[in-house]
Amino acid sequence: MSEPDLSFLDPAGRQPAAAEHMPRPPASPSRTPGASAEGLVADLRAYQAELENQNKVLRYSQAVAESAYERFETLFASVPLALMVVDDHDMVVQANSMAHRSFQPTERDRPLTALMPFVCPQDAARVREAFAQAQDLGHSEVKEVVFLISDAARITGDLHIAHIEAPQTSGPPLSQFLCAVIDQGPLLAERQALQHSAETLQQRNEQIRASEKRLEAVINSALDAIICVDQHQRITVFNPTAAALFQCSASDALGSTLDRFLPDAAQALAFAQLTTQALLGEMTALTASGKELAVEVSVSFERHAESVGGGETTTVFARDLTGRKKAEAHRNELEAQLRESHKMQAVGTMAGGIAHDFNNILGAILGNVELAKADCAPGSPVLESLLEIDKAGRRARDLVRQILTFSRNEPPQRSAVSLAEVVHDTERLLRVTLPPAIELHMQLQAGLPPVLADATQVEQALLNLCTNAVHAIGAERGSIHVEAATVQPDQRLTERLGLAPIDYVALTVRDTGPGMDAATLERIFEPFFTTKPVGQGTGLGLAVVHGVMRTHEGGVDVQSTPGQGSRFTLYFPVATGATASTPSSAAADAPAHPAPQAQPPATEAAASAPVPAASPNTTPAKKHHVMYVDDDQALVFLVQRLLRRRGYEVSGYTDPHEATAALRAAPQAYDLLVTDYNMPGFCGVDLVREARLIRPDLPVALASGYVTAEIEQAALAEGAQALIHKPNDVEELCATVQRLIVGHDPA
Numbered sequence: 001m002s003e004p005d006l007s008f009l010d011p012a013g014r015q016p017a018a019a020e021h022m023p024r025p026p027a028s029p030s031r032t033p034g035a036s037a038e039g040l041v042a043d044l045r046a047y048q049a050e051l052e053n054q055n056k057v058l059r060y061s062q063a064v065a066e067s068a069y070e071r072f073e074t075l076f077a078s079v080p081l082a083l084m085v086v087d088d089h090d091m092v093v094q095a096n097s098m099a100h101r102s103f104q105p106t107e108r109d110r111p112l113t114a115l116m117p118f119v120c121p122q123d124a125a126r127v128r129e130a131f132a133q134a135q136d137l138g139h140s141e142v143k144e145v146v147f148l149i150s151d152a153a154r155i156t157g158d159l160h161i162a163h164i165e166a167p168q169t170s171g172p173p174l175s176q177f178l179c180a181v182i183d184q185g186p187l188l189a190e191r192q193a194l195q196h197s198a199e200t201l202q203q204r205n206e207q208i209r210a211s212e213k214r215l216e217a218v219i220n221s222a223l224d225a226i227i228c229v230d231q232h233q234r235i236t237v238f239n240p241t242a243a244a245l246f247q248c249s250a251s252d253a254l255g256s257t258l259d260r261f262l263p264d265a266a267q268a269l270a271f272a273q274l275t276t277q278a279l280l281g282e283m284t285a286l287t288a289s290g291k292e293l294a295v296e297v298s299v300s301f302e303r304h305a306e307s308v309g310g311g312e313t314t315t316v317f318a319r320d321l322t323g324r325k326k327a328e329a330h331r332n333e334l335e336a337q338l339r340e341s342h343k344m345q346a347v348g349t350m351a352g353g354i355a356h357d358f359n360n361i362l363g364a365i366l367g368n369v370e371l372a373k374a375d376c377a378p379g380s381p382v383l384e385s386l387l388e389i390d391k392a393g394r395r396a397r398d399l400v401r402q403i404l405t406f407s408r409n410e411p412p413q414r415s416a417v418s419l420a421e422v423v424h425d426t427e428r429l430l431r432v433t434l435p436p437a438i439e440l441h442m443q444l445q446a447g448l449p450p451v452l453a454d455a456t457q458v459e460q461a462l463l464n465l466c467t468n469a470v471h472a473i474g475a476e477r478g479s480i481h482v483e484a485a486t487v488q489p490d491q492r493l494t495e496r497l498g499l500a501p502i503d504y505v506a507l508t509v510r511d512t513g514p515g516m517d518a519a520t521l522e523r524i525f526e527p528f529f530t531t532k533p534v535g536q537g538t539g540l541g542l543a544v545v546h547g548v549m550r551t552h553e554g555g556v557d558v559q560s561t562p563g564q565g566s567r568f569t570l571y572f573p574v575a576t577g578a579t580a581s582t583p584s585s586a587a588a589d590a591p592a593h594p595a596p597q598a599q600p601p602a603t604e605a606a607a608s609a610p611v612p613a614a615s616p617n618t619t620p621a622k623k624h625h626v627m628y629v630d631d632d633q634a635l636v637f638l639v640q641r642l643l644r645r646r647g648y649e650v651s652g653y654t655d656p657h658e659a660t661a662a663l664r665a666a667p668q669a670y671d672l673l674v675t676d677y678n679m680p681g682f683c684g685v686d687l688v689r690e691a692r693l694i695r696p697d698l699p700v701a702l703a704s705g706y707v708t709a710e711i712e713q714a715a716l717a718e719g720a721q722a723l724i725h726k727p728n729d730v731e732e733l734c735a736t737v738q739r740l741i742v743g744h745d746p747a
Contacts, residue, residue, distance in 0.1 A: 082181040120146035134161040225318040248288035294321040367638040416450040416575035445485040451572035465509040472513030497555030510567040516560040624671040667695040677704035699740040
């Protein structure tokens with residue numbers, strides 16, 4: 001039997017050689033030549049089947065490997081990451097499309113041939129260290145590496161490195177690195193946005209905390225009481241002003257209902273919820289102890305969303321009106337004082353004008369009485385009538401002087417006076433005239449300091465107050481208390497009375513009479529206002545007291561209640577650095593009548609000195625020429641008759657312009673000029689000025705029934721040598737004329 005042809009198993013003719021690498025069939029026992037051939041064929045066929053199976057496995061493995069390689073290539077190419085294979089020399093062996101798009105977005109950009117040129121210089125050391133670590137450990141990563149693509153483009157990503165070995169047909173495998181770049185740009189942007197949001201949220205929280213602190217500081221430092229209540233009207237906020245206003249601590253007030261402090265506001269809240277805020281106006285509040293307060297209340301409503309708990313919060317603002325009411329009362333009091341001051345000033349001005357005109361009338365009456373008395377025989381019935389007229393005229397003159405005391409504003413001639421001695425002198429006079437049913441009590445503080453005053457006017461003011469008290473008590477039994485003490489008025493009293501902040505001696509006169517109501521108190525200092533029956537009072541007593549205290553830079557305070565008597569307090573400023581003058585010396589210079597008189601100026605003081613009075617029949621050696629100017633024709637006629645009887649030549653004028661023209665025509669013809677102060681359309685000071693310009697050496701005198709300090713200063717400044725107060729006695733007028741003419745003036 002021939003051997004089978006097995007040449008197809010080794011097409012290359014290398015069967016022996018191939019057989020060396022193939023597994024040998026198992027050795028079989030020696031066979032016979034025929035049997036051995038058949039066994040060999042069977043072995044070969046079995047071996048062939050095994051080879052076919054191995055080829056099938058090999059082909060399957062190759063197909064699986066090729067499929068895996070294709071999947072790897074597909075995954076490598078399509079994975080959304082920048083992947084590249086880098087060798088030991090930083091050469092990019094392979095890179096997927098994502099890597100090319102990321103590192104070479106345009107053709108003008110540099111090609112992706114090496115990785116390190118793209119790495120930012122600040123991150124190059126970290127990347128090299130990561131490659132070295134991957135060489136040792138097999139893998140490594142670097143966070144947030146900046147890859148510079150171009151001048152305007154860059155990639156910030158995490159670099160993941162894995163070490164791989166590529167096998168070769170001959171020699172050791174190649175060392176390579178599989179690099180994956182995960183772009184962290186969106187994540188970083190999101191992270192930065194989150195960080196920015198966190199920072200913004202932190203800033204907002206800090207702003208909210210600062211706003212809460214500011215709000216808390218505003219609430220705690222607010223001048224108004226701030227109370228917050230919830231929807232059940234329970235207090236949740238109670239600031240320190242509220243604690244002070246309602247006299248309740250915050251810990252005690254929290255949780256209480258609003259009607260504990262504001263009963264009316266709690267009821268009004270139900271009607272005020274139609275708006276976000278409302279002014280409830282003035283209400284009565286209660287302190288923790290139950291004391292009532294006047295407050296002004298306003299509310300504000302805040303409605304909360306469901307996210308913050310829902311419901312609403314009501315904020316109540318309460319403003320204390322106690323201080324405002326006191327200030328309003330004080331302002332009303334000051335306004336009343338201002339109106340009273342303006343009224344008294346207007347009345348005083350009017351009284352001064354009336355007194356001026358009335359003085360002219362009295363001067364004419366008294367002067368003509370003197371002339372008539374000189375013409376009457378002694379014991380004549382006409383003389384008796386003239387004496388009564390003279391007596392009535394002098395009473396009228398004293399009344400006018402009281403009006404002037406009230407109305408004039410110039411300060412009196414004041415000196416340091418012992419008020420205690422003045423009071424004791426007045427006491428002796430009062431005890432003689434007091435009715436038996438009225439008791440007089442004196443209570444003077446020991447060691448009273450002297451006051452800066454006019455003793456005569458102080459005595460007149462005290463006498464007027466005591467007389468007014470006697471008339472108030474009337475026929476009933478009662479008492480008058482006179483007290484004096486050193487005081488320093490408080491601020492409210494000084495503001496109300498217009499006093500300076502100095503020490504005063506308070507002279508108080510209080511009685512047990514019927515008192516006065518508010519309507520009477522408002523008018524007691526008005527001239528000619530009286531509550532006495534007709535014919536029993538002039539209404540000038542308290543007006544004179546008011547004028548005396550005004551000129552003494554003091555004040556008078558009145559307190560009276562119907563049925564509880566009246567209390568008058570006079571505040572005299574204490575004299576500093578002066579010795580008190582005795583009342584006897586002051587009384588020596590005072591007039592016989594108790595009514596205060598205007599003190600003559602310094603230029604007229606010499607007129608009171610003894611002057612040889614010329615009798616009506618005495619004729620001077622030379623007939624001196626006197627020019628008399630007054631707008632009252634009766635007064636001009638009277639002065640002409642008086643002076644002509646004493647040997648003077650008198651030229652009378654009622655028009656000052658005519659007098660000026662006559663003086664300018666014959667300046668040397670006159671020896672004296674006497675002019676009135678108030679004339680229609682002309683002032684006596686202007687005439688004095690014109691006369692001094694026409695003839696500087698001409699003696700000039702100014703006459704007026706209302707001489708103020710301003711008038712006196714203006715007249716003396718223009719060269720007037722005397723001030724004549726009308727109405728004067730005839731002898732006083734003639735003595736002044738003679739003094740100025742003969743040159744006996746000391747000045």
